[in-house]
Amino acid sequence: MIDIQNKSDCCGCGGCVQRCPHGCITMKEDENGFLYPHVNKDACIDCHLCEHVCPVLNEGEKRETQACFAATHPDDAIRTASSSGGIFSVFAHRVIGDGGVVFGARFDEKWAVIHDVADTIDKVNAFRGSKYVQSVMGDSFEKAESFLKQGREVLFTGTPCQIAGLKRFLNKDYPNLITVEIACHGVPSPGVWRDYLGMKGKGGVVNQVNFRDKSTGWRNYSVVIGNRAKPHDDDDYMACFLANYTMRPSCFTCPFKTGKSGADILIADLWGAEKIQGIEVNDNKGISAVLVYSDRGRSFLEKCEMNMTEVDVNSVLKHNRSIVESAVKPADYGVFWKKYCKRPMWTLRRYGTLTMPKLIVRAKRTVARLIRR
Ligand SMILES: Cc1cc2nc3c(=O)[nH]c(=O)nc-3n(C[C@H](O)[C@H](O)[C@H](O)COP(=O)(O)OP(=O)(O)OC[C@H]3O[C@@H](n4cnc5c(N)ncnc54)[C@H](O)[C@@H]3O)c2cc1C
Ligand code: SF4
Ligand code: SF4
Ligand code: SF4
Known part of the structure; x- marks a missing residue:
């Protein structure tokens, strides 16, 4: 069973809680305000499923970037309302428009940050913008699995550890799933x-x-x-x-960067855009970097309408180290x-x-x- 001895060994994805067949695990806040799993040992049947889904115990393989783009939303109002170049909204609106569902982070009525699912443009717009707080996953993985089994297209967005958690939770590749991670410096309590x-x-x-x-x-x-x-x-x-x-202790030794989360696409701020060759738009309204990790990611991009220019990935990483390196404690x-x-x-x-x-x-x-x- 899951037994957290060292806090840096748990990213708080909630996969173990959602997979336990006996509902033995609950997430509880520690004294610093971060959620960790706690097992009811009396109810545990020692099936080891919680260990099997844990993305920290089962680190993914490093993957090369297939392609890298500078990109912006064609609508300046949406771009300005977004954190970077508004690319999340391009992706989300495309999926909702085709009858799919989108997972992302929104504020609840008390301004806590939670992961949720949206099937309309109105609902998906609540995911727009970075919330610098760790989002609570709730039953998002279970819901995503249910939509995938129904054959609905699912766009799942979140931090790399949330994507890795989802992938381990599903334990199977669904062709109707597209995963997009945000570059992640780390998450506050x-x-x-x-x-x-x-x-x-x-x-x-x-x-x-x-x-x-x-x-x-x-x-x-x-x-x-x-x-x-x-x-x-x-x-x-x-x-x-x-x-x-x-920041959460796991963020200082993050095992999900450099494509290890299994995400199809990564989106980030294109910091240093003015120094990157081939970029023409630089109006201080925000530009995204889009890193493609899979063939599915590449064909998803082909179906999205946005301003896009291919750029050298190394020049992007030079100005945005948090895509590949953990923050220093x-x-x-x-x-x-x-x-x-x-x-x-x-x-x-x-x-x-x-x-x-x-x-x-x-x-x-x-x-x-x-x-x-
Ligand atoms: C905690 C955190 C740390 C980040 N660190 C970096 C960094 O170091 N370098 C960098 O380049 N970019 C970082 N970003 C990502 C960046 O700020 C943008 O979110 C990203 O580039 C997407 O921008 P956008 O304009 O396309 O869309 P936006 O509309 O701005 O972004 C919306 C997307 O962000 C997701 N999101 C928002 N808040 C959270 C959250 N708390 N948890 C999970 N997902 C969330 C939404 O679900 C949606 O997918 C960070 C974001 C967060 C939330
Ligand atoms: S070992 Fe099985 S029953 Fe026990 S906590 Fe883990 S998932 Fe639940
Ligand atoms: S599955 Fe997620 S929440 Fe559970 S122990 Fe592993 S990292 Fe922590
Ligand atoms: S740095 Fe981001 S992806 Fe890594 S453990 Fe922290 S929140 Fe998760």
């Missing part, structure tokens, strides 16, 4: 996000959240929570995430969490401020922002 929102909530009702607001540009994106917008590196929650403090990661458990908001403020740009830079940007209004 849902518990920290809940605490942070709780604090923000005291200042008023949170009626909107946008982690990648582009009104200040794609590169210098802002974070909008309720009626407050801030440069991303000037926000305590984002600063602690980008400095790797609030801060030396004081343990100290951060000890402090966080005692004084959550003080710790976010303190560590956030340490990693932010200097006060004078932040003050100048705030003035510029107020003048622009």
Whole structure:
């Protein structure tokens, strides 16, 4: 049975919970707000299915990229509302238009992030935009399996570990499945996000959240929570995430990069676009990098309408190392969490401020922002 001794050995995909035939496993939050599986040993029949589906215990093979593209959504409004070049929406709308279903991450009514399925354009649009919180998988793998067995086309999107978890869970190749992973720096704790929102909530009702607001540009994106917008590196929650403090332990030794997840396609920000040969569009509204890992991925792309230029994959990886490398664990990661458990908001403020740009830079940007209004 699954028995997590070392927290870095579980990415929280929830595959074991969904596969256990006796419902012996439940996901419970640890003291840092991450979900881990817990087994009811009295009910366990020792069938080992949970170990068989675990993507960490069964690491995939490294795969070469077949092709790499710079791509943008043809509709500028959708591109601007997306984190990168809006390619997720191109894929999702194509699948929904052909009668398929799409899995992705959305906010629920309390602004927690959950994985869900959509069969209409309205529902799928809720998946648009990066949510920098680990999404809760619920029964997404079971639902995806059921749609696949019915013969519906399924587009499953998520972090590489979620794609790897799905693949292990299914244990069989379905020709009607297309998997798209997002490049993944790592995921912050849902518990920290809940605490942070709780604090923000005291200042008023949170009626909107946008982690990648582009009104200040794609590169210098802002974070909008309720009626407050801030440069991303000037926000305590984002600063602690980008400095790797609030990230899940498994993200520091991620076994799903370099095609190991089994995904057909990877989508990412095309950072450094201005230095990449062959790119003409560079208007700071966002450009995606699209890496193709399989023949199925390649033929899926052929059926999608978007602006696309083939580029050299190495020049893309040069500016976006998180596609192939794990984030580095801060030396004081343990100290951060000890402090966080005692004084959550003080710790976010303190560590956030340490990693932010200097006060004078932040003050100048705030003035510029107020003048622009
Ligand atoms: C936690 C996280 C870390 C990331 N790290 C990097 C990085 O290091 N480098 C990089 O280039 N890109 C990173 N991205 C991906 C990038 O921000 C875009 O999501 C991606 O390029 C797709 O952009 P888009 O414009 O095509 O579509 P968008 O509409 O912006 O993206 C929507 C897609 O993101 C998925 N998604 C959103 N939030 C989550 C979540 N919490 N968990 C799982 N899936 C989610 C949706 O399901 C959907 O598939 C990260 C995204 C997240 C959520
Ligand atoms: S060994 Fe089988 S019964 Fe026991 S927890 Fe794992 S999947 Fe469930
Ligand atoms: S990685 Fe997924 S399958 Fe493995 S123990 Fe964790 S939740 Fe279960
Ligand atoms: S870095 Fe790896 S382990 Fe962490 S969320 Fe991303 S894919 Fe999963």
